[in-house]
Every structure is written in structure tokens, then in C-alpha cells.
Amino acid sequence: MQPAISLLKSAQEQMEAISADAQTATASPADLQAQISLLQQNLTLLSAPKGIALSSGEHLQMSASDNLIATAGKNADVSVAKNFFIGVGNTLSIFVRKLGMKLIANQGSITVQAQNDLMELLARKAITITSTEDEIKITAKKRITLNAGGSYITLDENRIGSSQERRGNI
Numbered sequence: 001m002q003p004a005i006s007l008l009k010s011a012q013e014q015m016e017a018i019s020a021d022a023q024t025a026t027a028s029p030a031d032l033q034a035q036i037s038l039l040q041q042n043l044t045l046l047s048a049p050k051g052i053a054l055s056s057g058e059h060l061q062m063s064a065s066d067n068l069i070a071t072a073g074k075n076a077d078v079s080v081a082k083n084f085f086i087g088v089g090n091t092l093s094i095f096v097r098k099l100g101m102k103l104i105a106n107q108g109s110i111t112v113q114a115q116n117d118l119m120e121l122l123a124r125k126a127i128t129i130t131s132t133e134d135e136i137k138i139t140a141k142k143r144i145t146l147n148a149g150g151s152y153i154t155l156d157e158n159r160i161g162s163s164q165e166r167r168g169n170i
Helices: 002-024 032-039
Strands: 143-148 151-156 160-163
Antiparallel strands (some): 143 151, 151 160
């Protein structure tokens, strides 16, 4: 029993560190209190020193009325042969501590939408938008404004306007 408790406490410490970093980066952190309170309650503990496998010929369902928590000391891999759906009632927060993030579609397009609110892209360094074989289109109903170094260009239905801190050519 003690080895299993030690593994759970180690997982909790790992999640505390990642959640603290996520909160610093303004991402939504994990619900650590749920994890801590779970370890202090009467529960069924399934443990094995080398691993546990679950298998089903058709369906496998996990359900919890409050929290579903998964922690891995190294890797977590999910492979799905057809469709993968994530439905969230309130907030989806994805946080990466060190080596970045990739979203790649080998075939088909990628669509990102904020259907009823603002969309923001923020980077400390450069943002690059590249079309390797076609054009780049930027469309707005009211206005497009490009700002850089104190100067700006505004395009709207009536005019193309600009302002420059220093004189120069457009």
C-alpha cells in the first residue's frame, strides 16, 4: 500500500509544480484541491509495480461525478483511429512548460474560431504568417490597422490613412 501512496504523492507534487507554472503564465491550472482531498478519503486503490492494463472488445467508459484526474511521470499518449472529440462546458486551457506546441494537419484545413468574442495572438518574439504556395488574405468588416514602431496604416471603407512619428515614404 505504501508504494502506491508514494506514487500518488509524487504525482501530486509534479502537478503542483506544473500548475504553479501554468498559473504564472495565466493558463488555467489543474484542480489540485480535488487531488489532495481524494488521497485523504476512503477509496479503492488499484496498484501494481509494473503496470495495469485495461482492455475491452468494444467499449470502455470512465466516469466521475466530480473530477477525472490523470498524471504521468513521463509520457501520456492517446491514439484514435477515426475521430477525437473534446467537449468542454466552461474553459479549455492547454499549457506547455518548456519545448513549445505544434498543431499539424497533414491533410485538410485547420479552422480556429472565436464565434462570439475576441481572438488574440501574442508572442514575445516575431509572429510569422506564411503561405508557401498561394496568397495571404486579411479581411475585416470595418477596419484593418497595422501598427509598428509608432507608425500605423489604417484601411477602412472610405480611405487608407497613415501616421508616422518620423517622416518617410509609404
